[in-house]
Amino acid sequence: MKPSVEVSHLGMMFNLSKEMHDTLKDYFINLFKHHEKMKKDEFWALSDVSFKLYPGDRLGILGLNGAGKSTILKAIAGVYHPTTGSIHKRGKLAPLLELGAGFEPQYSARENIYLYGSILGYSKEFIESKFDEIIEFAELQKFVEVPVKNYSSGMKSRLGFAICTAVNPDILILDEVLSVGDKKFRRKSEDKIMSMLNGEVTVLFVSHSLEQVRRICNKAMILDHGKLKCFGDINEIAPIYAEMTQEDPEEIKKREAKAKANREKKLREARKTKAHDIINMTNNLDISVEDAMAAIDIPEDKYKTYYKVIDEIEKEEGILTKQDALKAAAAEEAEFDRAATFPNDEDRAESDDDDFDS
Incomplete structure (x- = not known):
């Protein structure tokens, strides 16, 4: 059996030089003048990493912050070109790296599905066959023709995830996407991912949650400052990573606090942020506050909480929902009518003065 992913002596180098060059000529002059300094600015995010994955392997990539986890996924996905070494892939690739990163704000959900799908390499016929499924999963049936700029961050995440997971890939790349969105969406997205793992799908998964890696993966690797520390069965690698991340009890208390x-x-x-989204949706889409809350998946038992937050925003920032703005305008109009019909003593005095002057 041939490997679906083969990484051989992979190295990724980035130049951390802070100097800017206006022209290509300036760059080469600086290159020859400060060659040694420019070398010192080189940063190797990955160094001599090699491994193979076969159909059905599900690899959890573990490591502390800055270990190179996201870098290796982007290199395998083709976002980065290797500085050294090589990467070979066999089969259809589905990278879930930054959900909704390619959306065009002015376009509707319908238009963005075709745009984003084409970026991922889907044919027009394939997108058309999956369109209803994408909208249903994203729960955006009422907002298909609405520009994405009026969406909340959660709505964008749902749409991005639905488009990326519409395909049946041979290789699935997941970079902490299961930590995006609210609890309901995280549960739904993990169920979707698990349903895609049947058969011979190869998975590369980055997560800070060791328990989540245990649930999804059968293999694991640990990266340490860009170098491969260990690679093997998840049950062998998990205790090593747990020991690496173990802390002093007092430090744990401080960290938890x-x-x-x-x-x-x-x-x-x-x-x-959600309250601002609600206010924008009521003003731009002409819907009620409760309809806006329902659209961004706020549970009904939290409605009172969000009404309070909206009230705080209205008091602090003077931003009103369309309904509150209409209420305020109606109240001012009513006050004007009341004052004209039933003037108070001060108003009468001013009126008498006006009559006297005339």
């Missing part, structure tokens, strides 16, 4: 504070901060920011 910091993580909790960060989660709360991110939750507040996420709610504020």
